[in-house]
Amino acid sequence: MTHSESPKSTEPRLSASLVLVNSHNEILLVQRNPQARSFAGQHVFPGGNFDAKQDTSLEWTAIRETFEEAGLLLALSDSPSTLLDVDLTQAREAVHGGQTTFSTFLTNNNLRADVGALLPFTTWVTPPPSASRRFRTQFFIAFLRDPSSDGLYSGREEHLPTPDGGQEVIRTRFLHPESAIEEFRSGKIGLYPPQYYILETLRPILTGSSSTESQRNAVQMLSRAAFGRMVINPKFLLVNDGAEAFVYEGDELRGGPKGRLHRMVVERKGAPFSQMNLRRNFDLFTQCPVEVHVPKL
Incomplete structure (x- = not known):
């Protein structure tokens, strides 16, 4: 699950986190369980540790963790109706309960993780003082696609994010970067520097309440540049x-x-x-x- 590791570890563990943007220029934030070992009670982007037993890439990790923590699935199907017919809640519970794996769930429903939708958006390494809980986290950014945009289907705009029953996450919601920063400044939510840094980076780009092609292009250019x-x-x-x-x-x-x-x-x-x-x-x-x-x- 998310960010759990041996207390004897000294090297940063590989992990991934997804900055997911919807059509209203809002970003998915999840509130960690106050009892969690890492980032307790804080608002973060969904993500977790790379699992060599089931993840083929850090992009896969980010997609899997977003599904587990928020119930949102970035997957592709040759038929839009395929994903519409999948019971995501039941599948998510089965993955959490160890009754199936994320990979098996996708295969059984003729789905493919939409790894191509993820763009690199900086990597952060936990400073050495936290030697027992250090992470090297690759952040990605992705936009939820409009189901009517093409023959493939990715995400579900009408499917709202939901917490995982308190296992790791107690709250999920989409917030505009401006609103998230304001809530942090007023003490309503807690953030860590990487999340604040990325929100501040996106704030002047994702203006307004409707995502535009020029805004998405700006984010893509930023991802492909040195940033x-x-x-x-x-x-x-x-x-x-x-x-x-x-x-x-x-x-x-x-x-x-x-x-x-x-x-x-x-x-x-x-x-x-x-x-x-x-x-x-x-x-x-x-x-x-x-x-x-x-x-x-």
């Missing part, structure tokens, strides 16, 4: 008269040009992070630092 391949290894430092910040690659404090800012200034009062302020002053398409090494699955 999509960027690997972020945060370093926690004191900046600006003692303010706490996670400093990222390319920042002047990490060897970048003088004046280059790439950091998240944070405040901690009660919640893990009560406030966050992203300071980033470079072009996302051409100046993102890119890591050459890609870990093997």
Whole structure:
């Protein structure tokens, strides 16, 4: 299941997370169970650990976990009616209960995981102090397709996300990036730096309440540029008269040009992070630092 691992682990575990955007420019957020070992009670994008026994890629991991945690399925079928006839709730319960695997469920219903719909959207590595719970998480972004757009079927716009009965998730909903950030700032929801960073990145792009082709193209271009391949290894430092910040690659404090800012200034009062302020002053398409090494699955 999501983000569970041996406490003796020192190397970051491979994981994947999906930023799923609907036709209203809203992003799927799930609230983790307050009793969870990782990200307890926080709002995150659906995702979890790569499972070598059943996942063929990190894209597959992201799709499987989104189905398990939120009940939304990104799958392809040669016939739109095939997916409409599938009882997703029953299938999800069977996967959770170990009665079948996600792969078997797809095969038995002549479905294929829509891995081609996922675009890379940065990778984040947990800082070393959390040695027993470190992750190397590949974030992907995908848009729910309109079922009438072509002969294949992916997702279901009319199918609302639902929690998994509290096993890992207690709440699921779509929120516009602007609304999610406002709810965080007012203390209504909790976020971690990677989620806040991605929401802030998407906020000026996904404006309005209806997804447009130009907006989707902008996200695709961002994914295909240096930003999509960027690997972020945060370093926690004191900046600006003692303010706490996670400093990222390319920042002047990490060897970048003088004046280059790439950091998240944070405040901690009660919640893990009560406030966050992203300071980033470079072009996302051409100046993102890119890591050459890609870990093997």
